[in-house]
Amino acid sequence: MQAPATPHAVPAPLLARAHALLQAGGRRLLGLVGPPGSGKSTLAQALQAALPTQSVIVPMDGFHLANAELQRLGRAGRKGAPDTFDSAGYAALLRRLRSQPAGETVYAPAYHRDLEEALAGAIAVDAAVPLVITEGNYLLLAEGAWGAVAALLDDVGYVDVDPTLRRQRLAQRHQQFGRSAEAAADWVAHTDEPNARLIEATRGRAGFVVRV
Template identity: 60%
Template structure:
């Protein structure tokens, strides 16, 4: 399946939303694959029946990354609050939850997570969440896969993906040489880790 025609994907997501109760759909893939774009389009198609809760809201704050000595590899698995993300997924699945659930998002202009950015009402039947590490089976990421009803792995041509990553970093204020070095040394290392877990997905989607 690929993204040239979104109809089969939106139909599949609509089926999850109609299955009863609250369902959670994950979209995983390497950096720059287009996860956030696909997730946003799915949510747009479903309207009030879906809401987007990005994994990137659980980035550790820049000050904490500096304290931990991890700022030079921001985006690696241990630069997120993975346990906090898993706890949010559990809360979203809790049938006894009666209040709206507020989730964080990530502001790329600030390069920081922002708490309480996304409201999930009790009667919203589908949560779409996207991020690099939904399929990891190790450390604090291990519980995440079991908290997702379905996971799609978004695959993309490497040249297109890497070029898009560089342009994204430049667009948000990085110099081109810095962006190219960061993608080669950090983003691509993370991409190789993500690729190793693609067989845990329910569906592989090719970006077109």
């Protein structure tokens, strides 16, 4: 059953959790986690649009390793797997955002799908903005440096979507950014889906579930 939506298309339970964090005062970090193609980025953008002066989005995807580094490490064919990100760097940024001094601007990286690369310093986070929305695949993963992330977040919502729709979205996305239909289907089956199963296993660690 789909949750009721606000005029900004934000499921009501998600908006309620965000308002609860804002009412608590201070800097708060809200995470959205889910498998590839679940709609995390779209939800984060809708929530930020509903709270335009009170929130900013800092995506996990800004910590993708550069393509040249993935080639060097022999991981280019698994881009999107946990070890293809700078997870320690992501955790370090979250720590900095939690304790950001008044008057300071923190600059976060952003991932550009058209370039298939992350760009440093692309997102300015002002200390006066109370809510940081961060979204990504591995916010609840316990292994390695990822294990520090969940404790740095005040609340985490798991984004749940029909798996067939999710896979269709992924195939369309891969084709949109240059893969053939066959190559897109292969990437979904052999790269995205193993990651999705890993992410789905972390669902029980989320504070709430957002069904879309």
